[in-house]
Amino acid sequence: MIQTVLSTLIEVVVPLSVPIIAGALIERFQRLDTKPLLTLYLYFLSPAIILDTLAHAKISFGDIYLTAAFTLLNLLFLWGTASGISRIMKFSAPDQAGLTLVSVLTNSANYGIPLVLLAFGQAGLDKASVYIIGQMLIINTLGVYFAARSHFSVKNAVKSVLSLPAIYAAVLALLLRGFNWHLPAELDKGISMAAGAYSPVVLAILGAQMMKVVRMPSLTGERSVFWTGMAVRMLLAPLLALGVLTLLGITGTLRFVLLILASMPVAVNSVILAERFSASPTFVSRCILWTTLGSFLVLPVLIALVSGE
Template identity: 30%
Template sequence: MNLVLTVLEIVAPVGLLGLVGFVWVRAGFEYRMEFITRLCMTLSVPALVFTALMKTEIDPAALTSVVFAAALAYGALTLAFWGLTAIMGLDRRTFLAPLIFGNTGNVGLPLALFAFGQTGLGYAVVVFAVMILWSFTFGVWIVAGGGSPARLLREPIMGATLLGGLFLWQGWQTPAWLTNSLDLIGQIAIPLMLITLGVAVARLNARRLGHALWLSALRSAICLGIALGAGLLFGLPPVALAVLILQVTTPVAVTSYMLAEKYGADAESVAGLVIASTLLSVITLPLTLAFLI
């Protein structure tokens, strides 16, 4: 019973805030997705990432192991899903990126924070940064048929990650007034991202949901196995291993749908994956957390 209550305490805020966004849109209220997304991605999330890294008390050697484990996990996922799309005859431009990249921002960061506290958030931010790096290079290249690594350098999240890593490495701290300001800015990121997730799901039009459901289930199993293997290979401590598994197994990111829409892939099929994997995560994420806790 205690385990059930613990998992419920972790998952409930995520589900309820997502539900707020879903109901808000279904009720006909206005929600400016472009403004909120830009606010989060250019200001609030970078502030969250920077302060989380700067204030973390995690051993830098452990963070380095997480970086390598996450890089190995995403590399292995790329190879696994490249082969899967070939075997199943799926359009690689449409399906490969959604299968690889989970919702490590909207879902992963809040869950890691609620489940494992500030330490968990520090590890989650590192996995999130590795995912962003691969997503904005290989991910964009595969969907768009081309992409420039220079695009990554223009992303505030990467600048915040590098700067936060430098502060962590050197043991530096910003002045208290600046740290408090950045904390306040960063604190709006998690609730806004969760509400935005609910809004996005409410606005998506899914196609072939049955196909998307079993493909999402297969994706979850592959992600779990690869994340567990990568974490064990690098000997990650228990919390770091749990966060890596949690992040890699998050449902398909809404940004995958946005990229498919932007670059002319089959956006409706990607929408189906987003909805199916998000629905499936209602079952898989609590089970995963119960196992990890």
């Protein structure tokens, strides 16, 4: 078991850490401006990898159905857990909103995609594509609702989703698959080349964002919400995901991939929502940092466990 964990750590986490460390060092010494890179990620690299993956993915409609069912059930369980704990602990409204963001929104895109690709290969990434698109939808709809229920607008949420190029890339990929169409070979090669640039760029952005969090002022006030958020995301989330997977009877590679993606650290996008709607952004930012660092140890153990099943 220890040998398997160490092997996973070396083969998966070490390669991932290279662009993350590079991004952190550039931010530390050069003050990396991530806004242009985020624009590149959102409007070019993200739709490119979604289109490239979905258009060529070897995934059945049964897998799509099971992934959608898992995504919804897991979301409901995590939401209920965060709400229940908040009431028991008597957290303030901003802390409750922050805890919900930390519990529900995972970094399945910019961290999960390269991790799954390294750990499970292209077959794993094929299985992961539907879940990742689902998370994009959740962040831009329910994520807004979780952050500020009083500010939530269905119209604005729909508008936010429709502004995501990745959604149109997914629709195009589904049309291509449904009608058995194919992009011209030269265009397809260009999209695949852009998709290949996705992982190093987004991981470097993640490293820079983590370094920015390190420079933030120390967490003030009640620390119980921070440790609660860490416990839910790092401990309860994998257990709840495992329970839902067992309930739905999901097995094989799809089971392994969904368990890993559901155990990802807190989504970087959650701090954007927290800052916009005053949902304890300092608490959310620190959970992003420490769950990401913790994932370097937790995820290799999970991957080793599922690989041994």
